[in-house]
Amino acid sequence: MTAVAAGSGAAADLEAGKRKAEVCAACHGRDGNATIPGTPSLAGQPVYFTHWQLIKFKDGRRKDPQMTPFVQSLSDADMADLSAYYQTQTPRRRPFATDPAKVVEGQRLANVHHCTSCHRPGLTGQEQAARLAGQDFDYLLRLLRGFKAKTASDLDGTMTTATQPLTDAEIVSLVHFIATLGAQP
Amino acid sequence: MRLIPSRLWPSLLAVSLLAVVLGVGLVTTPPASGQAPPPWKQGQPADMANSPLAPIAQPPSPKAPGEIPIAKIKVPPGFKVELWAHGINNARAMTWGDKGTLFVSSRVAGNVYAVVDKGGQREVKMIAKGLNQPNGVAFKDGTLYVAEISRITKMPGIEDKLDNPPAMEVVYDILPRDLPHGWKYLAFGPDGKLYFNIGAPCNICIPPDTHANISRVNADGSGFEYFAHGVRNSVGFDWHPVTKELYFATHARDWLGEDVPSDRFDHAPRKGLHFGFPYCHQGDIPDPEFGKGRSCAEFAAPLIKTGPHVAGNGVEFYTGSMFPPEYQNRAFLAQRGSWNRTKKIGFRVMMVTLRPGDVPKYDVFAEGWLDGDNVWGRPVYTKQMKDGSLLIADDYAGAIYRITYKP
Numbered sequence: 232m233t234a235v236a237a238g239s240g241a242a243a244d245l246e247a248g249k250r251k252a253e254v255c256a257a258c259h260g261r262d263g264n265a266t267i268p269g270t271p272s273l274a275g276q277p278v279y280f281t282h283w284q285l286i287k288f289k290d291g292r293r294k295d296p297q298m299t300p301f302v303q304s305l306s307d308a309d310m311a312d313l314s315a316y317y318q319t320q321t322p323r324r325r326p327f328a329t330d331p332a333k334v335v336e337g338q339r340l341a342n343v344h345h346c347t348s349c350h351r352p353g354l355t356g357q358e359q360a361a362r363l364a365g366q367d368f369d370y371l372l373r374l375l376r377g378f379k380a381k382t383a384s385d386l387d388g389t390m391t392t393a394t395q396p397l398t399d400a401e402i403v404s405l406v407h408f409i410a411t412l413g414a415q416p
Numbered sequence: 417m418r419l420i421p422s423r424l425w426p427s428l429l430a431v432s433l434l435a436v437v438l439g440v441g442l443v444t445t446p447p448a449s450g451q452a453p454p455p456w457k458q459g460q461p462a463d464m465a466n467s468p469l470a471p472i473a474q475p476p477s478p479k480a481p482g483e484i485p486i487a488k489i490k491v492p493p494g495f496k497v498e499l500w501a502h503g504i505n506n507a508r509a510m511t512w513g514d515k516g517t518l519f520v521s522s523r524v525a526g527n528v529y530a531v532v533d534k535g536g537q538r539e540v541k542m543i544a545k546g547l548n549q550p551n552g553v554a555f556k557d558g559t560l561y562v563a564e565i566s567r568i569t570k571m572p573g574i575e576d577k578l579d580n581p582p583a584m585e586v587v588y589d590i591l592p593r594d595l596p597h598g599w600k601y602l603a604f605g606p607d608g609k610l611y612f613n614i615g616a617p618c619n620i621c622i623p624p625d626t627h628a629n630i631s632r633v634n635a636d637g638s639g640f641e642y643f644a645h646g647v648r649n650s651v652g653f654d655w656h657p658v659t660k661e662l663y664f665a666t667h668a669r670d671w672l673g674e675d676v677p678s679d680r681f682d683h684a685p686r687k688g689l690h691f692g693f694p695y696c697h698q699g700d701i702p703d704p705e706f707g708k709g710r711s712c713a714e715f716a717a718p719l720i721k722t723g724p725h726v727a728g729n730g731v732e733f734y735t736g737s738m739f740p741p742e743y744q745n746r747a748f749l750a751q752r753g754s755w756n757r758t759k760k761i762g763f764r765v766m767m768v769t770l771r772p773g774d775v776p777k778y779d780v781f782a783e784g785w786l787d788g789d790n791v792w793g794r795p796v797y798t799k800q801m802k803d804g805s806l807l808i809a810d811d812y813a814g815a816i817y818r819i820t821y822k823p
Contacts, residue, residue, distance in 0.1 A: 242480075279473055279475065279476055282476035282477065283476045283524075286476060286525070286526075287526075287546075290526055290527070290545040290546035291545070291546040292526055292546045307477055310476070310477070311476075311477055314476075344452075344453075345453040345454060345457060348453060348454050348457045348470075349454055349470075357473075358473035359473050359474070359476075385595070386524050387524055387549075387595060388455075388594075388595020388596060388598070389454045389455065389456075389595075391595065392452065392454070392455065392595065392596065393452070393454060395452075396452060
């Protein structure tokens with residue numbers, strides 16, 4: 232058995248996490264790299280991020296027709312193990328057709344709107360802030376539009392606040408930029 | 417020096433992109449400080465844009481008992497520390513039910529818990545979940561009151577229905593929805609009114625007239641009014657057992673320096689005082705931006721400067737009989753600890769002895785959650801038990817400690 236502290240208090244069990252992740256693989260990929268458009272990749276996500284999202288799906292603050300029923304049976308240990316497992320998986324960039332002009336504009340916007348303050352340089356994520364680099368285009372678009380509309384669940388309000396000044400065209404450009412970051416598929 | 421994008425993107429900028437990005441930035445990009453950064457970063461000076469300082473992340477799960485080194489907690493001679501309850505994710509404020517149930521709030525975990533003492537064993541029940549940062553809990557006449565970001569609700573008769581909690585009934589729900597400093601401490605004052613904070617929705621700004629205050633409302637939701645103004649964010653207060661006057665802790669602004677401004681412990685003997693935010697900090701430092709044209713003499717000065725960035729949360733006057741006589745009417749201040757300071761400070765419970773005609777005495781009561789530079793716990797609120805012992809909630813470890821005294 233491999234146990235890691237994983238920064239989440241109670242020691243998580245990576246082997247158990249891998250086993251428990253088998254039911255997640257159909258949508259999120261065996262190694263946490265999803266291929267279905269609109270479904271986020273979990274590989275390389277910070278353990279705090281994944282764990283908090285699972286908690287929010289379970290208590291109803293975050294809602295999704297597929298995730299909401301799925302998480303109801305998860306125990307605290309299940310959530311810790313799954314989060315620890317996905318953090319150790321290597322993220323790959325999702326396939327995506329780049330619009331170079333939007334990428335440049337998106338980089339400018341990411342800069343002006345301080346995305347790296349929480350999501351780190353390279354938007355690789357940390358603690359409760361998600362890894363964004365190379366994430367699925369449709370998923371990022373849906374989430375950012377949701378934060379702007381104040382309908383997406385936000386752990387502490389930071390994303391809702393951050394997206395208010397953005398126009399929809401700016402959100403699209405930001406997502407073009409973010410989706411091009413990270414390792415090639 | 418002009419703030420340019422490359423300062424924020426050191427690891428991202430491909431050399432070939434540099435000219436393009438700089439071109440765009442210089443033509444159309446205002447300085448980054450002109451846009452709204454995340455609240456915690458707001459007010460950060462340009463020359464600190466690359467500072468590694470950031471708020472300490474809240475773990476998503478509580479620590480197991482074996483991971484909570486209570487032996488590291490130091491208390492005065494004769495006092496003893498025990499782990500009273502654990503497994504309470506993000507445990508924050510505490511209030512007692514009439515029948516001996518301890519109700520415990522949380523913030524980002526979104527839960528309210530009931531802890532039932534079963535003679536040496538504590539059973540933790542979740543009585544509400546998925547709430548919007550329900551930091552405030554208060555109890556009166558069989559009813560639990562809960563404060564979330566923008567509303568106060570109640571659960572009548574909750575102590576008889578812990579396994580089947582009643583629906584939450586709205587008491588007052590027209591509070592601001594801002595999330596920064598929107599979470600609330602909630603307590604009944606000696607006048608029977610519910611008191612709570614409406615924090616400044618920023619690190620530093622001219623807040624709307626509706627924010628940066630301590631407010632109160634009747635338990636039936638009527639009679640809302642502001643009580644204290646110019647309070648950046650107070651998430652802990654109590655009333656003196658003898659004078660019945662309000663004392664409160666306030667978190668001071670960030671990014672002004674390692675050692676300034678100090679957090680505050682304040683006294684509000686009457687309604688309507690202004691405590692200086694955002695014009696004046698710690699009673700004697702005008703804000704470099706918003707203090708222009710104002711004077712610190714206009715505002716109520718702090719009773720105690722409690723230390724820079726210490727994050728003073730819980731305030732509670734001791735009225736029990738277990739601790740030595742000199743502890744009567746002392747205030748315990750729980751300080752959750754700093755993030756906006758290179759050398760960490762706080763992570764302790766202080767005590768204040770008020771002295772008529774003299775400055776208050778301010779001493780350490782319990783410390784040790786900061787171990788070198790490593791944070792393993794964050795004391796956030798205290799609550800006296802019936803027998804005079806003292807509970808301390810730790811939201812980082814998801815635990816509650818009990819301090820007892822034996823001569």
